[in-house]
Structure formats: structure tokens, C-alpha cells
Amino acid sequence: MTQPTLNSPSVAAGIPTLAIVGRPNVGKSTLFNRLVGSRRAIVGDEPGITRDRLYGEAEWRGRRLRIVDTGGILPEDKDFIPAEIFRQAKVALKEADAVVMVVDGRTEMAAPDIDLALQLIRTGKPLFLAVNKVDTEKQKARLGTIVRSKLGPPGEYAIAPPGSADLVVTFRNLHNWIGGGFSSEALAACYKALKPGGILGIEDHRGRNDQPQDPKAESGYLRQDYAIALVKQAGFEFVAASEINANIKDTKDWPEGVWTLPPTLALGEKDRARYQAIGEADNFVLKFRKPAR
Ligand SMILES: Nc1nc2c(ncn2[C@@H]2O[C@H](COP(=O)(O)OP(=O)(O)OP(=O)(O)O)[C@@H](O)[C@H]2O)c(=O)[nH]1
Ligand SMILES: [Mg+2]
Numbered sequence: 442m443t444q445p446t447l448n449s450p451s452v453a454a455g456i457p458t459l460a461i462v463g464r465p466n467v468g469k470s471t472l473f474n475r476l477v478g479s480r481r482a483i484v485g486d487e488p489g490i491t492r493d494r495l496y497g498e499a500e501w502r503g504r505r506l507r508i509v510d511t512g513g514i515l516p517e518d519k520d521f522i523p524a525e526i527f528r529q530a531k532v533a534l535k536e537a538d539a540v541v542m543v544v545d546g547r548t549e550m551a552a553p554d555i556d557l558a559l560q561l562i563r564t565g566k567p568l569f570l571a572v573n574k575v576d577t578e579k580q581k582a583r584l585g586t587i588v589r590s591k592l593g594p595p596g597e598y599a600i601a602p603p604g605s606a607d608l609v610v611t612f613r614n615l616h617n618w619i620g621g622g623f624s625s626e627a628l629a630a631c632y633k634a635l636k637p638g639g640i641l642g643i644e645d646h647r648g649r650n651d652q653p654q655d656p657k658a659e660s661g662y663l664r665q666d667y668a669i670a671l672v673k674q675a676g677f678e679f680v681a682a683s684e685i686n687a688n689i690k691d692t693k694d695w696p697e698g699v700w701t702l703p704p705t706l707a708l709g710e711k712d713r714a715r716y717q718a719i720g721e722a723d724n725f726v727l728k729f730r731k732p733a734r
Pocket of ligand 1 (some may be wrong): 465468470483486511512513
């Protein structure tokens with residue numbers, strides 16, 4: 442049984458909250474109505490129909506959930522989506538325990554989808570992708586088959602059939618692979634999965650280049666030159682580096698390593714405002730290529 446609640450965050454305190462986000466007009470409110478079991482959210486054909494956050498309650502496999510519908514987020518075009526809608530979606534994200542990103546399965550994935558996905562990944566919250574507007578068998582066939590694979594010890598390194606992938610991207614994982622002692626296996630798995638000429642993208646916390654690299658990367662930071670050398674050792678060519686996720690305010694000498702900074706804020710309330718003002722770590726974004734032959 443589902444029961445709508447008042448449009449207030451305090452009503453359902455203690456119940457896990459699921460936020461529905463995505464670009465305008467992808468069907469967020471339609472999903473909300475389906476989950477909440479009512480027509481409370483207005484659904485419409487023009488983008489920007491939902492302007493406020495809307496709360497409802499649902500039950501899923503015997504557990505109660507609070508669901509939040511939000512207005513569409515379009516990261517690169519703040520003029521098109523009024524600032525208030527963007528702000529409302531951010532509030533919803535902040536209070537969410539998990540996030541569903543809805544996309545329109547009939548349109549190509551575009552840069553704004555990737556930007557939004559990156560922003561959502563950075564929240565560190567469990568993230569689910571919902572591909573909507575797949576109405577016919579023909580459209581279903583276009584999506585292909587989705588196969589989940591595992592990466593990591595013991596022995597699970599076949600992430601995709603050999604030579605099948607055009608692109609492999611990995612965000613803030615390389616330091617974990619190094620810490621876990623399986624970075625060469627993981628990089629070899631990326632190499633193997635890629636087609637000749639395929640691209641590997643790596644983002645991670647950039648360490649100071651005036652200090653030696655800890656071979657376990659326990660602070661979570663990796664020197665950019667160290668990362669490049671490691672990936673080259675796996676057979677890749679270095680193509681380019683981007684400063685898109687750089688942060689000059691990050692001095693990289695924090696008591697709990699990179700996790701001192703948001704989004705983890707490992708010290709809790711201690712100096713929280715200071716760390717929030719610094720923001721997330723200085724991150725490198727590196728592009729590599731598997732040699733064409
Ligand atoms: N064909 C098709 N249309 C759908 C589907 N789901 C939703 N729609 C339509 O898509 C349009 C947008 O749906 P909404 O639920 O209002 O989308 P939204 O993401 O909440 O949009 P905003 O609030 O404007 O950001 C409406 O006309 C819906 O009827 C679907 O699975 N298939
Ligand atoms: Mg809506």
C-alpha cells in the first residue's frame with residue numbers, strides 16, 4: 442500500500458529517501474507517480490514542468506521509502522532551467538540516501554548526461570540508472586543486453602569480452618587498486634577489454650609532486666606522473682590531461698587523507714566549514730589510448 446504524505450521533509454523522518462533526478466522531460470514525475478501510486482506530480486510534454494521538490498511515500502518489498510521528485514537538472518545550461526529548479530534539485534540530492542537518475546532511452550547519451558552522472562557519482566550516494574521511454578520491442582533491442590561484471594580479487598578481471606570496448610572510464614578507483622595490490626591486474630583488464638585504439642579515462646585524487654609517492658597510496662592521493670607511468674607500464678599511450686577537476690585549494694596534507702574533504706568529511710563536525718569551503722580534492726583527469734596495433 443502506498444500513501445502520499447505532506448510535502449515536507451520532516452514528516453517521514455527516519456525513512457530512507459530516494460531522489461529522482463535527471464534532465465528535463467525524461468519522465469521523472471511519471472516514475473514518481475508510478476512509485477507513489479498517485480497522480481500527484483504534474484506530468485507534461487514541455488521541459489521544466491516540475492519546479493519544486495515533491496515528496497511521496499511508497500512501499501517496496503515490505504520497506505517504506507520516501508520518494509522525492511525534482512525538476513530537471515541541466516548542468517551546462519543554467520539559463521534554460523531556472524536557478525530555483527536547480528537549487529531545489531540540489532536540496533533533494535543532499536537529503537537523499539540513494540539516487541535514481543532517469544534518462545530518455547530514445548535519445549543519444551550526450552555531454553550533459555555525463556556531466557550530471559559525474560556530479561551524482563561525486564555525492565558518493567548509491568546511484569541507479571533508469572532508462573525510460575523504451576516503449577517498443579524495437580527500442581528495447583537498441584539498448585542491447587546489459588551485463589554486469591566484477592573487477593577485483595580474487596581473479597575477477599574479465600570486465601568485458603576481449604577487444605570489445607571503445608571506452609573504459611574509471612573514477613577515483615586507481616588509488617584503491619594500488620592500495621589493494623591489484624593495480625596491474627585491473628589495468629590489464631581494462632587493456633584487454635578495449636578494442637585496439639580504444640580509450641581509457643582515469644580520474645583520481647592528485648598527490649603533491651614535491652613528496653614521494655606512498656606505494657600503498659594510503660592518503661588516497663596519487664602523483665599524476667606516478668599514475669601516468671603506471672598506466673603506460675600496462676601498455677597504454679598517454680594522450681592528454683585535463684584540469685577540469687583541479688582544485689588549487691587542496692593542499693593534500695589532511696589528517697584523514699583525502700577523505701577529510703567532502704564528500705566524505707571524515708572528521709565529522711570538526712572544522713567542517715573549513716573543509717567544505719575547500720571542496721573536493723584536486724583531481725587529475727587523464728586520457729590514454731590502447732595502441733591501434
Ligand atoms: N513514450 C513515453 N513517454 C513517456 C514515458 N514516461 C513519460 N513519458 C512522457 O514524457 C513527458 C515528460 O514526462 P514527465 O514525467 O513530466 O517528465 P519530467 O522528467 O518530470 O519532466 P520535468 O519535470 O519537466 O523535468 C510526458 O509527456 C510523459 O507522458 C514513457 O515511458 N514513454
Ligand atoms: Mg517532472
